[in-house]
Amino acid sequence: MKEKMGPLLSLYPSLVTIVGTTVRGKPNFTTIAHVGIMDMNSLSLSMNKAHYSNDGIKANKTFSVNIPSEYMVKATDYAGIVSGKDVDKSKLFKTFYGELKTAPMIEDCPLNMECRLMTVVDYPNHDLFIGDVVQTYANKEILVNGDIDFEKVRPMLFCMSNKSYHGMGLKVGDCWKIGKDYKK
Amino acid sequence: MKEKMGPLLSLYPSLVTIVGTTVRGKPNFTTIAHVGIMDMNSLSLSMNKAHYSNDGIKANKTFSVNIPSEYMVKATDYAGIVSGKDVDKSKLFKTFYGELKTAPMIEDCPLNMECRLMTVVDYPNHDLFIGDVVQTYANKEILVNGDIDFEKVRPMLFCMSNKSYHGMGLKVGDCWKIGKDYKK
Numbered sequence: 001m002k003e004k005m006g007p008l009l010s011l012y013p014s015l016v017t018i019v020g021t022t023v024r025g026k027p028n029f030t031t032i033a034h035v036g037i038m039d040m041n042s043l044s045l046s047m048n049k050a051h052y053s054n055d056g057i058k059a060n061k062t063f064s065v066n067i068p069s070e071y072m073v074k075a076t077d078y079a080g081i082v083s084g085k086d087v088d089k090s091k092l093f094k095t096f097y098g099e100l101k102t103a104p105m106i107e108d109c110p111l112n113m114e115c116r117l118m119t120v121v122d123y124p125n126h127d128l129f130i131g132d133v134v135q136t137y138a139n140k141e142i143l144v145n146g147d148i149d150f151e152k153v154r155p156m157l158f159c160m161s162n163k164s165y166h167g168m169g170l171k172v173g174d175c176w177k178i179g180k181d182y183k184k
Numbered sequence: 185m186k187e188k189m190g191p192l193l194s195l196y197p198s199l200v201t202i203v204g205t206t207v208r209g210k211p212n213f214t215t216i217a218h219v220g221i222m223d224m225n226s227l228s229l230s231m232n233k234a235h236y237s238n239d240g241i242k243a244n245k246t247f248s249v250n251i252p253s254e255y256m257v258k259a260t261d262y263a264g265i266v267s268g269k270d271v272d273k274s275k276l277f278k279t280f281y282g283e284l285k286t287a288p289m290i291e292d293c294p295l296n297m298e299c300r301l302m303t304v305v306d307y308p309n310h311d312l313f314i315g316d317v318v319q320t321y322a323n324k325e326i327l328v329n330g331d332i333d334f335e336k337v338r339p340m341l342f343c344m345s346n347k348s349y350h351g352m353g354l355k356v357g358d359c360w361k362i363g364k365d366y367k368k
Contacts, residue, residue: 002280002296003327005320010295011199011219011227011249012334013341013352035195036220036228039307043195044220044228065195073356077363087367096186111194112186123223136189143187150196150343156356157197157341159334163360167353168197172257172340175347179261183271 013157013166018079019045020064020095020104023056027090027104031080033158035065038130043115045129052084054127060102061117063131066109069154070167076156077165098135110139110153197341197350202263202277203229204248204288207240210274211288215264217342219249222314227299229313236268238311244286245301247315250293253338254351260340261349282319294323294337 014033021028030053034046043065047054057063068076079092094107098114105112115131122128142152156165173179198217205212214237218230227249231238241247252260263276278291282298289296299315306312326336340349357363 001324002321003324005322005332007225007317008297008320008332009221009225009227009317010251010297010320010322010332011201011221013199013339014221015195015197017195034221036222037193037195037198037218037230038220038228038305038312039230039310041191041193042307043193044222046221046223067194070356074363074366077357077359077361078366079363081360081363082367113192113194121222123226126223128222133191133193136192136194137186138189138194140185140187147345148189148192148194150346150350155197157352158359161331162334162355164358165356165362166334167356168341169351169353171346172254172349172351173261175261175342175349176265177261177347178349179258179263179265182258182262183266 012159016068016076016156016158016165018066018068018076018106018109019053020066020106021053021056022060022102022104023052023084027095028053028056028084029079029089029092031076041133043131043133046126047129048126057117057129058120062100062103063115063117063129064103064105065113065115066106067111067153067155068109070156072108073156073165098137100134105137110142112137196343200252200260200340200342200349202250202252202260202290202293203237204250204290205237205240206244206286206288207236207268211279212237212240212268213263213273213276215260225317227315230310231313232310241301241313242304246284246287247299247301247313248287248289249297249299250290251295251337251339252293254340256292257340257349282321284318289321294326296321
């Protein structure tokens, strides 16, 4: 039995990231789970216009996307609760820089992408930032034969209506394999 | 210690969806995990240009996004392995229709969104379809006090480098709450 929910966007769970920017000369960090994959090398961030970080992305045309592990849940949530307008978050995390000098990345996050802004789409409530990944950094501990093992990343997922963060669960099957014989 | 991976898009895990379309008068279904949240009511699908479904979305300007549960992993994977060019997938799932008559939805998926196409962005390898949700359908069993409980949905997540599907894991904390006192 199906219940009509109205036009409710329900594309959850979505990946929890911490976005790094430079705003007025200082690093700033905010937690964003409304992300998207655009093309091989292109990603999107949907960021409410109220965020302090948006001006920094527009000014520098750079940002970083950092994937926090489960154990960082308190710091991650904190970065999403307090605004850079009110609180200096520049020292919230130990940071490092790559090729772009205005995209601070978070040392403790096992996975970091520094990105160059390509387009901003002006939605009613959100700035949609579309950027290209310039370089990706992975902790050695999450690599297996040179590839990222996301089980080792221990990423977090966000569910809007549950207002909760979840871990990644057990493997359900191999992609492009488990369904191979489904119709035979 | 950080390892440089090159410009590797690593925005995983990402949510596994089955996209429903009408192609040449028949329902077709394909599995897409490269999705994104754009605005309150707007979502994106990044679909390789090789997909049979793309023509149907462009022709009808509609599509559905269905969230399969873990137990559907074999059918979900199958829908992503075989192309509508080669195999008639119109009877792969029991379908229903809402307001849009060319956006077939999957009865067995606990969550369905029928969407109207707003824009197509022409990327080198992918068509990026951006659509607005017109109506959302939820199985009664996944609702708690009228809200979707994503723990009951039992969604699947895709990790590119692992080539695997995963379940959603245990709750790690409450959003906008667990980090409240982080800096005190």
